[in-house]
Amino acid sequence: MKKGLIVQKFGGSSVANVERIKNVAKRVAGYKKSGYDLVVVVSALGDTTDELIELAHKVILEPPEREMDMLLSTGEQISVSLLAMAIYKLGFEAVSFTGAQGGIITDTSHTKARIIEINTDKIKKELRKGRIVIVAGFQGATLNQDITTLGRGGSDLTAVALAKELRADECQIYTDVDGIYTADPRIEPKAKKIDFITYDEMLEMASLGAQVMQARSIEVAKKFNVPIHVRSSFSRLCGTMILKEVKRMEEVVVSGVTLNKNEAKITVCNVPDRPGVAARIFKDLSGSGINVDMIVQNVSHLRQTDISFTVSKADVLRAIKLTRSVAKSIGAGEVLEDQDIVRVSVVGVGMKSHHGVAAAMFGVLAKNKTNIEMISTSDISISCIIQRKFAESAVRALHEKFKLAK
Ligand code: ADP
Numbered sequence: 001m002k003k004g005l006i007v008q009k010f011g012g013s014s015v016a017n018v019e020r021i022k023n024v025a026k027r028v029a030g031y032k033k034s035g036y037d038l039v040v041v042v043s044a045l046g047d048t049t050d051e052l053i054e055l056a057h058k059v060i061l062e063p064p065e066r067e068m069d070m071l072l073s074t075g076e077q078i079s080v081s082l083l084a085m086a087i088y089k090l091g092f093e094a095v096s097f098t099g100a101q102g103g104i105i106t107d108t109s110h111t112k113a114r115i116i117e118i119n120t121d122k123i124k125k126e127l128r129k130g131r132i133v134i135v136a137g138f139q140g141a142t143l144n145q146d147i148t149t150l151g152r153g154g155s156d157l158t159a160v161a162l163a164k165e166l167r168a169d170e171c172q173i174y175t176d177v178d179g180i181y182t183a184d185p186r187i188e189p190k191a192k193k194i195d196f197i198t199y200d201e202m203l204e205m206a207s208l209g210a211q212v213m214q215a216r217s218i219e220v221a222k223k224f225n226v227p228i229h230v231r232s233s234f235s236r237l238c239g240t241m242i243l244k245e246v247k248r249m250e251e252v253v254v255s256g257v258t259l260n261k262n263e264a265k266i267t268v269c270n271v272p273d274r275p276g277v278a279a280r281i282f283k284d285l286s287g288s289g290i291n292v293d294m295i296v297q298n299v300s301h302l303r304q305t306d307i308s309f310t311v312s313k314a315d316v317l318r319a320i321k322l323t324r325s326v327a328k329s330i331g332a333g334e335v336l337e338d339q340d341i342v343r344v345s346v347v348g349v350g351m352k353s354h355h356g357v358a359a360a361m362f363g364v365l366a367k368n369k370t371n372i373e374m375i376s377t378s379d380i381s382i383s384c385i386i387q388r389k390f391a392e393s394a395v396r397a398l399h400e401k402f403k404l405a406k
């Protein structure tokens, strides 16, 4: 009996070796046997993407982004073909596609391309033949047929976008944890699995460092209301449902603590305190496609001030180069960098209607003898930049303070 269509995504750790690929094949075949149509998205094996990046950097410090996409997309081509073979071996028909063959058309921003359209004709044709369709995650192609990638963790986005486009009944994200936890379980073993979480909270947690889901995939899921089930590829347990609304018996103020180790801080010293100077600094950065995150400008003394901001570690070399040249032209002083910082954040929709969370957070960090270097807030989160050596202890102390293990 036909049961509907499921999009399943298996992350790198779920296909890290041959045994695991066989395990995924069994799981996929089980769903097929029970009557589902299946589109399966796979990431590159284990740490392949990191290894390919390292390889490129051995050749050149700042690789051309088009060539980087050409290189990185090979990782997922390996896993889709191997999974198709493993499924064949179990007696089922499977066909593997690259992103381009799967009809994923993107813009031309290499290494962080956006999907502009998905032409699902080829996928649907194969599904009608009764085949399991396996699509390489994390990649697409421009209208000009140049290969692009969708940003780190981009296979999540491939899965969500395909689920939306194919009107799938479910989008299942299989990973190496049982679901979304109140903190990264590798850092806080007492972290608890969350059964239901809203798109808004998940988006905030993902943007602030919870790598379990790519932030942009949640943006798309929210926009098109695609329900997501995050679960383990190593167990049959129910995981976490990510939904528009979650009914809770009691309002939760803080739902999770996150840690982001991927930012670096840049400080421009002795910036002349006059209109237009900040605009100059940040215009050049944004013009080069560099995303600036937290910004702090100190109180001006003697008509000079320091401006600090954070950028992703991947952009830090370019950002420093650009900032040094702007600093020179506006008569500012030294440009300093600090790559030994992290961002620790607390997230929760309940913060909209409760006060005292910031005070409690700062109190915990103070007790932990941790200096706060920068602070930023949103409707549903508070973040502090602190030194890296305090990262893990800060996460655990905040987890305890907000009683997340209960
Ligand atoms: P995949 O290879 O399946 O895409 P990722 O490594 O991208 O997996 O994401 C899973 C990892 O995310 C987990 O192993 C876990 O350490 C980490 N993680 C960080 N924050 C959280 C969180 N709040 N809940 C669950 N996992 C988290």
Ligand code: ASP
Pocket (backbone or CB within 6 Å): 011, 012, 043, 044, 049, 050, 075, 137, 138, 151, 152, 153, 154, 155, 156
């Ligand atoms: N392989 C890619 C990465 O490591 C995409 C993904 O895993 O989702 O970022």
Ligand code: MG
Pocket (backbone or CB within 6 Å): 011, 153, 211, 212, 213, 214
């Ligand atoms: Mg991932």
